[in-house]
Amino acid sequence: MSEDRVDVVLVDDHLMFRAGVRASLDGSIHVVGEADDVDAAITLVRALQPPVVVLDVHLPGGAGGGGAEVITACADLLTTTRFLALSVSDSAEDVVAVIRAGARGYVTKAITGPDLSDAVRRVAGGDAVFSPRLAGFVLDAFGAAAGDVATGDDELDRLSAREREVMRLIARGYSYREVAGELFISIKTVETHVSAVLRKLQLSSRHELTRWAAARRLL
């Protein structure tokens, strides 16, 4: 997979940061376009339809929705174009907004070049990229208590016991490989669980989920 060339569109309003990201990505990842606000990003992504778009959560322009607005406007491309959110903000309300809009993962801007390249490849391959922070948000949103457990696969509002275990390990700083070793399952199974959690985070109509993100630190 790492041999394959991955085309990427980079969306961030800071020129210096874009230059830094471009320089830190490894050889197999090609930046084919750059945009610096919501409207330019939508036009560019629609024109190029790249496999991966790396975009900042906070962007000027548009209706003020930032990265989430770009993804929403390109919702019909989501099967072929995947979005990876990159943010300097750790705030749950920002991160959950882009994930719910359709992003396949979220990493902080402090990420190293190799890790970012890895995340881009993983997103291009259709997997979800979960940082410990995002796993923490998920546990917060769905409730960390052990009693509230989903029984069927089609249940969107609760995590299964296994999914919760995987999320807790990721939040504790375990890599996918370490999670697999700890739970005696394959890495592929870990990826399946993570993708299922991402789907729940995006599709759940759980009322608290939308409210929760912002309410968490407010009361």
Place this chain on the structure above:
Amino acid sequence: MRLPLRRPAQGRWVGGVCVGLGAHLRMPVATVRLVMGLLVPFGGAGLLLYVWFWVTVPVGDPVRAAAEERPAALSRLAPRLRDPSRRVPLTDIGLGLLLLLAAGLLVAVRAGVPIDYSWVVPALVLLAGTALAWSQLDAVQRGRFLSHAGGRTPVSTLRLTGGTVLAGLGVLLLVGQDEPLDALARSAVAAVAVLAGAALVLAPWWLRLVRELGAERAARARESERADIAAHLHDSVLQTLALIRARATDPDDVARLARAQERELRSWLYDDRTVPGTSLAADLRELVGEVEDSRAVPVETVVVGDLVPDAGTAALLQATREALLNAVVHGRPPVSLYLEVGDGQVEVFVRDHGDGFDLTDVPVDRFGVRESIIGRVRRRGGTASVTSRPDRGTEVHLCLPTDLDEGEQR
């Protein structure tokens, strides 16, 4: 604290009253809807209650409203992302059409066969028309204005009503000096009815004017407060930059300064801060910042849930600090810290990627792990364990039971 009562646009069926009430009372929307529905047969109580809330509760996102009511000094400086999915108010348009239909029907009925219940329809139309007029007061704290409109105290309300009644009587007597008493009474009733109708419909516009004035004033005060904070922040960034330039030869110092400044900026820009002393999560982050600064090793911190700190969690934090220092000094980065407030317990995991060590190999006289980490937590009725494997580093797991009634906060 509760979320303020608002009628959110998301998830509403008709006016968003039940969704708003659910969020305010922290109850499932389905329950609120069921109760409202069950109340309808009792003389239409549910319906009346619904219309009352519809009229008096302003439209808006409760969470956003709560955010806007926070003191500026505790709110994040960066603008909040706006929800890009803005929909056409279909229900409002539908209701308007329904009202037009009702009015047309009324006219038809009046023109054609007179029906006995014809008074019901005008009453309904009047009610709905008024509701529509009042719904103009978007995002206004109607409740507050309703209580302020007539005066703040019962006495001033009494004075206002008394004055209005007296003045009306005076005018009526002046104008209709020679009229018989019953004609006077009839015209008085008609005049009052017309006036009341007009006032009912026009009141929202007047309230809106008053509201905009107040909101503008509040926004100005907030803006100046935020400008003060921004100035302070810019100042501290300048100081840090000057320090970095002065110590450009020492990479460790520069990294430390940059990290500390980044953390400060991030928390001011993107976090809604809590009142000091009310949040274990905030205390933990402060502790992590301290350790990061003193040892120049970044710690990936994840917190799930929160509670008000007490003596027990203070001990837990102390133990966490020791574990973190151990990980930073003896282990290898990346160092991860995970705190979870669950049902009746707080759990902390501190993990590093070092070569690990065997607890039994640690000399008995070494106080570090045994006393300051494990002992501290056990004395508070908690458990502590250290897992160490050469390939996966060391993980310290601390678990402390909490009192449910004073602990669990959210």
